[in-house]
Amino acid sequence: MQTVYLSDTDGDFRQVDDVVDGAWVNLIDPSKAEITALAEKCAVDPDDLRSALDVEERSRITAEDGYVLILVDVPTTELRSGRKWYITIPLGIIIAKNVIITVCSERVSVIAEFEKGRVRDFRTFMKTRFTLQLLMHNAGAYLSALRVIDKMIDRQEANLRRSTRNEELIEMLELEKSLVYINTSLVSNQRVLNRLVRVAEVKKYPEDDDLLEDTIIENEQALEMSGIYSGILSGMMDAYASVISNNQNVIMKTLAVVTIVLSIPTMIFSAFGMNLNLDGYPWHTPIWGFYGIIGVSFALAGIAIIFMGRKKWF
Numbered sequence: 001m002q003t004v005y006l007s008d009t010d011g012d013f014r015q016v017d018d019v020v021d022g023a024w025v026n027l028i029d030p031s032k033a034e035i036t037a038l039a040e041k042c043a044v045d046p047d048d049l050r051s052a053l054d055v056e057e058r059s060r061i062t063a064e065d066g067y068v069l070i071l072v073d074v075p076t077t078e079l080r081s082g083r084k085w086y087i088t089i090p091l092g093i094i095i096a097k098n099v100i101i102t103v104c105s106e107r108v109s110v111i112a113e114f115e116k117g118r119v120r121d122f123r124t125f126m127k128t129r130f131t132l133q134l135l136m137h138n139a140g141a142y143l144s145a146l147r148v149i150d151k152m153i154d155r156q157e158a159n160l161r162r163s164t165r166n167e168e169l170i171e172m173l174e175l176e177k178s179l180v181y182i183n184t185s186l187v188s189n190q191r192v193l194n195r196l197v198r199v200a201e202v203k204k205y206p207e208d209d210d211l212l213e214d215t216i217i218e219n220e221q222a223l224e225m226s227g228i229y230s231g232i233l234s235g236m237m238d239a240y241a242s243v244i245s246n247n248q249n250v251i252m253k254t255l256a257v258v259t260i261v262l263s264i265p266t267m268i269f270s271a272f273g274m275n276l277n278l279d280g281y282p283w284h285t286p287i288w289g290f291y292g293i294i295g296v297s298f299a300l301a302g303i304a305i306i307f308m309g310r311k312k313w314f
Helices: 032-042 046-051 109-115 127-158 167-196 206-272 289-310
Strands: 002-007 013-016 023-028 060-064 067-080 083-095 100-104
Touching: 023 032, 023 109, 032 046, 046 067, 046 083, 060 167, 067 109, 067 127, 067 167, 083 127, 083 167, 100 127, 109 127, 127 167, 127 206, 167 206, 206 289
Parallel strands: 023 100
Antiparallel strands: 002 013, 002 023, 060 067, 067 083, 083 100
8 A cells, every 4th residue: 555645844744646756655565566656656676665575574774776775673563372462574764866665564653653743843855854763763662562561571470479370481482582573673773773874875964963863872772671671581481480380399299288188087987987897896886986987087187287287298
């Protein structure tokens, strides 16, 4: 799908029908016909437009004849096992001669903020600033995703002491996978940002220097947070597996104690329940023998409980 937006000098942001000078062309999972038509109109290689649609494409910045291609990874979610987990997908930014083009395989929050006009000082014809604003908001999107992951880690930590199931451990594996995606993408994006400083084909303006520096700092902060959360999660997973094993051992020990205590009256009842009529058999004839056997059985079971309690077996 192709959408074209245009800003004027007064800051009025609107959607237009045609690709004109100073416009922003946003492609979301475009068709072959849309790619071919836009490539011819803007003098862009169609393969560069398609590169952002390949989920395996690495982040990079390349200067071609008449335009610059910037590929970065952006965070998004996918549905796995009935829940949403974070992944990263490529976002292509093409700074052409008269327009700026963004290409992505799906609608992401970074682009949505610009489409809704929520970004301050946003002008489609200021291509360098627009690019830096995109990269800045992309770093912010990573920070937001990491904060969500941090809350999910805290919820899993609350279940750490009482859990005996594997479902929580599997969820933590999914969280670790999300952090691996995010950390790898942030490292690649940082390389792109560092190279962006040195690429002469992207015009640098003095008023944008602070924005570029803030973008690099924001991305570095996200990278540091990702490393911290990965370390915390890795340690928690080791502790989690140990706690699950320990909780299962506690349950097995409790069941073993219950089995031992119940086996004492079971053996006594079995002995006195045999169908025998022998002389001298204790408590065989008197009516109070039944209650005596029950009393002795529970007394021995109580002694066993006290003994095992003092030994701290449960």
